[in-house]
Amino acid sequence: MLNLPKDMESISVKLNQTLMPNQIQRLQQQIEFMLEIDKLKHILRRTILTDRSREENSAEHSWHIAMAAFLFSEYAQDQEIDLYRVIKMMLVHDLVEIDAGDTYCYDDQSRQDQARREQAAAERIFKILPTDQSRSFRALWDEFENRDTPESKYANALDRFQPFLQNYFTKGQIWRKNNITRRQVMDRMQPVFDGAPLLWNLVNLFIDDAVEKKYLKG
């Protein structure tokens, strides 16, 4: 659809001649990346918007959890975390879905090869960037996935908490459709316990209530 090299050819020549010698390849890679990541807006998740009009996409979700990161920062397990890195992780964390798609967290079959698909996607997508940025973006994604730093624990907590809220406040429409149980949601919410324990208390009460209201199977 896009034809970046062709579109930018005459422009590149002029830029090279007059403005940013040696910068042109770098800038071209950055712009290609900007256009590539636009595709995240097409990746639909298994979460619906609060008015239940449609599914949420992964770009919207990434924005929403980044907002959540600074909205709920007082509940982070570790109060010394670097929130800037948390937010960068969140902005980047779903980019692999451009190739790998969104994997429904309760779909055990498609979760089997999720890691392989996402690794391949990370290889391709982050390679579009200049080397230094390719490395730093990839490091953010790896950190998010590994969940072994206070920052990534908090980031993962909100990555689970935001769709949980949307599920609860849409009366469990997607949970009910997929026959999801209390146990499945409890397991899925474990990162909230690790990264934001006070929110975990709230999640527990919401789950009790959701079972009572039949949004979730007991």
Next chain:
Amino acid sequence: MLNLPKDMESISVKLNQTLMPNQIQRLQQQIEFMLEIDKLKHILRRTILTDRSREENSAEHSWHIAMAAFLFSEYAQDQEIDLYRVIKMMLVHDLVEIDAGDTYCYDDQSRQDQARREQAAAERIFKILPTDQSRSFRALWDEFENRDTPESKYANALDRFQPFLQNYFTKGQIWRKNNITRRQVMDRMQPVFDGAPLLWNLVNLFIDDAVEKKYLKG
């Protein structure tokens, strides 16, 4: 649609009794805000996605420019800026559109009362938050709007640059539809000059090329 106080009533009682005394009202306000800002996903802009399938919404746009903020940070006019604050500004900057809608930047008529509509929206939306957060979110929005700090200048630069790229790489479909001229786009891109001068050079070349290719009127 949502009925937050009712849904949370029994939960609030339990939380108050056992877990977070005095915290409950604060947490309730924060969750109400999380649900309220979900509406930004319905605000459609006059920019189309790069595959031209549909219009972009303001939540996706906010995510995309936050990515751009750290992708293009080397081009910021002031290299000492606080990028964390830049990104927070970007995440927040369009929330007023939940009430005020997206105002097309070349629609002089609806721009006349844009400020009034957006001020009223800011009043309502940020007031949902606990007082301290209400103030800090509002301060971020004000800073973005006022464009008088290095951070807000850089943030505004990318807020203009990202849709510019999408307009150019969709062969000016929206520009052509609205008979947009070179002069209008040059004026609109002024913040790129202020906040990221190297990108302004690129914008200039793209505009020349866009006029040549008849994406824009000369």
